Amino acid sequence: MFKLLKKTNTKERIALVFSVTFIVIQVWLELKIPDYLSEITTKLQIVETTVADIMGPGSIMVSLSLLSLVASIIVGFIAARVAASLTKRIRGEVFRSIMDYTPGEIKQFSVPSLITRTTNDITQIQLVIAIGLQVIIKGPITAIWAVTKIADKNWQWTTSTGVAVIVLLIMLSSILVFVRPKFIRIQTLTDKLNSITRETLQGTRVVRAYNAEGYQNNKFLGANEELTSVNLFTSRMLAILNPGMTIISGGLTLAVYWIGAHLIQSAGMPNKISLFSDMVVFSSYAMQVVLGFMLMTIVFIILPRALASANRINEVLDLKPSIDFVKESQFSSNEKGSIEFRNVTFSYPNAAEPVIQDVNFTAKAGETVAFIGSTGSGKSTAISLIPRFYDVSKGEILIDGNNIQSYSHEDLNNKIGYIPQNPFLFSGTIRSNMDFGKSGSIIENDTQIYSALALAEAEEFVLQKEDQLDSHVAQAGTNFSGGQKQRLSIARAIARKAEILIFDDSFSALDYKTDKKLRNNLSENMVDTTKLIVAQRISTIMDADQILVLDEGKVVGQGTHKELLESNQVYQEIAYSQLSKEELNNG
Numbered sequence: 001m002f003k004l005l006k007k008t009n010t011k012e013r014i015a016l017v018f019s020v021t022f023i024v025i026q027v028w029l030e031l032k033i034p035d036y037l038s039e040i041t042t043k044l045q046i047v048e049t050t051v052a053d054i055m056g057p058g059s060i061m062v063s064l065s066l067l068s069l070v071a072s073i074i075v076g077f078i079a080a081r082v083a084a085s086l087t088k089r090i091r092g093e094v095f096r097s098i099m100d101y102t103p104g105e106i107k108q109f110s111v112p113s114l115i116t117r118t119t120n121d122i123t124q125i126q127l128v129i130a131i132g133l134q135v136i137i138k139g140p141i142t143a144i145w146a147v148t149k150i151a152d153k154n155w156q157w158t159t160s161t162g163v164a165v166i167v168l169l170i171m172l173s174s175i176l177v178f179v180r181p182k183f184i185r186i187q188t189l190t191d192k193l194n195s196i197t198r199e200t201l202q203g204t205r206v207v208r209a210y211n212a213e214g215y216q217n218n219k220f221l222g223a224n225e226e227l228t229s230v231n232l233f234t235s236r237m238l239a240i241l242n243p244g245m246t247i248i249s250g251g252l253t254l255a256v257y258w259i260g261a262h263l264i265q266s267a268g269m270p271n272k273i274s275l276f277s278d279m280v281v282f283s284s285y286a287m288q289v290v291l292g293f294m295l296m297t298i299v300f301i302i303l304p305r306a307l308a309s310a311n312r313i314n315e316v317l318d319l320k321p322s323i324d325f326v327k328e329s330q331f332s333s334n335e336k337g338s339i340e341f342r343n344v345t346f347s348y349p350n351a352a353e354p355v356i357q358d359v360n361f362t363a364k365a366g367e368t369v370a371f372i373g374s375t376g377s378g379k380s381t382a383i384s385l386i387p388r389f390y391d392v393s394k395g396e397i398l399i400d401g402n403n404i405q406s407y408s409h410e411d412l413n414n415k416i417g418y419i420p421q422n423p424f425l426f427s428g429t430i431r432s433n434m435d436f437g438k439s440g441s442i443i444e445n446d447t448q449i450y451s452a453l454a455l456a457e458a459e460e461f462v463l464q465k466e467d468q469l470d471s472h473v474a475q476a477g478t479n480f481s482g483g484q485k486q487r488l489s490i491a492r493a494i495a496r497k498a499e500i501l502i503f504d505d506s507f508s509a510l511d512y513k514t515d516k517k518l519r520n521n522l523s524e525n526m527v528d529t530t531k532l533i534v535a536q537r538i539s540t541i542m543d544a545d546q547i548l549v550l551d552e553g554k555v556v557g558q559g560t561h562k563e564l565l566e567s568n569q570v571y572q573e574i575a576y577s578q579l580s581k582e583e584l585n586n587g
């Protein structure tokens with residue numbers, strides 16, 4: 001929590017100093033009121049006192065109360081502003097940290113947990129600053145100041161106030177013991193609820209098709225009930241606070257008046273009046289003492305949840321991404337578009353066995369290298385090492401003769417156009433998706449976008465849309481078919497004018513005709529661009545300059561379609577299961 005508070009800037013710190021000043025003013029004003037109450041009660045004992053005599057101190061009391069109200073509004077306003085601006089910055093920092101994470105690091109937290117941490121957890125911090133700040137500062141000041149006011153008055157009254165404070169502390173600490181661990185649990189359960197909601201919404205078609213609404217509903221109900229019962233428990237415990245507080249303050253008032261009654265009864269005449277006045281004043285100060293301690297202890301009730309949230313936020317901020325990019329690329333090279341794998345071996349974090357082993361190949365600028373193999377053979381993993389989603393465990397990958405680790409993040413990404421296995425479009429328009437992110441080439445006009453769309457065989461369906469490039473794209477591109485999404489994501493990569501295009505099974509949703517046309521477009525119009533293609537279909541890759549056949553992470557065949565068809569058993573098996581001998585030989 002302290003770590004997060006240290007992120008306040010000078011402006012916020014100055015605002016906090018102001019806020020503390022106004023809290024002190026507020027407490028001073030509140031503690032001044034009983035002085036005038038004392039004056040009124042004293043005057044009331046004198047027969048000659050007129051209404052006009054009471055009006056003076058009475059108006060001052062009203063003014064003090066109003067000023068105290070104004071001070072508390074100012075404090076609330078400042079605290080809310082500081083809370084909002086600080087948490088806005090923290091939210092931004094958390095988001096930026098997440099953006100630097102590798103897929104493995106995102107998995108380590110889980111997506112729903114990262115969403116809760118960026119939203120709900122930060123809201124807890126905002127609450128504790130906005131509300132807690134006043135309580136944290138006001139509590140001790142009020143309690144200590146009020147104690148100094150009553151300490152020398154009367155030992156019986158002081159003792160009764162002491163007893164009330166002890167009872168209050170016992171009540172609050174008992175509540176705290178039960179409630180504290182539950183607050184930590186609430187955040188974890190919120191993660192769980194988010195996770196189930198997200199999974200159900202993402203898989204809604206499968207859920208419906210399999211009549212699994214009941215099953216998912218039960219999962220959700222279970223998590224919801226658990227969260228509700230923990231929330232109810234904490235709310236019930238905290239609900240004891242208010243009546244408990246009323247009983248304690250009521251009991252204290254009763255005790256002060258009961259003791260006062262005895263004292264007044266046994267006192268002589270002039271003392272009776274001053275004792276009565278003291279009693280009224282004392283009970284006001286005693287209430288302030290109780291309130292002060294109450295405020296102090298509330299801190300311990302609102303703080304645990306905020307502390308749990310602060311820890312969760314710090315975990316995200318403290319995790320250093322395992323992939324460390326150099327700030328400036330450290331090489332000079334005239335080559336453009338060559339790529340080489342040298343004895344590349346890779347194991348996923350925490351996995352015993354490597355997923356790919358000793359992969360070697362060289363692709364010169366403009367060449368096409370394809371990867372084929374059974375599912376799970378490591379094809380996607382191999383090419384995901386190029387944009388450094390993960391770093392190689394052994395060996396090295398070179399682009400234009402330089403190890404990819406010597407490239408800055410931006411320079412490496414500018415060399416590559418990556419088309420993922422599951423095409424992902426962002427909410428916006430077709431244009432905003434085509435002109436997405438920063439790349440080496442800047443899209444200056446629609447003609448550039450249309451030429452990329454044409455190469456990706458996507459121009460026709462975009463032109464058919466009423467709004468063409470301004471057509472709406474829903475989140476994750478759900479208003480486009482699988483094939484359309486694939487073509488748009490290919491066009492997006494082509495528009496970057498990258499030297500190396502990486503297609504991770506990016507033709508799978510295309511019909512054979514479109515697949516062929518698209519590949520022809522690429523080979524005819526992107527002669528200088530190096531293409532790495534992962535595919536399941538032989539027809540997609542048979543024209544490649546080099547094909548790597550992967551099996552359980554090892555390269556079991558390497559060559560052209562013709563060479564592999566003649567000599568490689570694994571390739572033959574895949575090939576003959578898909579196409580006839582004539583089709584294969586004419587390819």
Ligand SMILES: Nc1ncnc2c1ncn2[C@@H]1O[C@H](COP(=O)(O)OP(=O)(O)OP(=O)(O)O)[C@@H](O)[C@H]1O
Binds near residue numbers: 351374375379380381
């Ligand atoms: N993030 C990950 N963490 C751990 N293991 C993974 C991860 N991604 C993939 N794997 C494992 O690595 C192996 C290779 O997966 P990969 O996706 O590279 O295969 P693939 O050949 O591309 O398969 P497909 O053709 O089905 O897409 C699989 O056994 C898979 O279970």
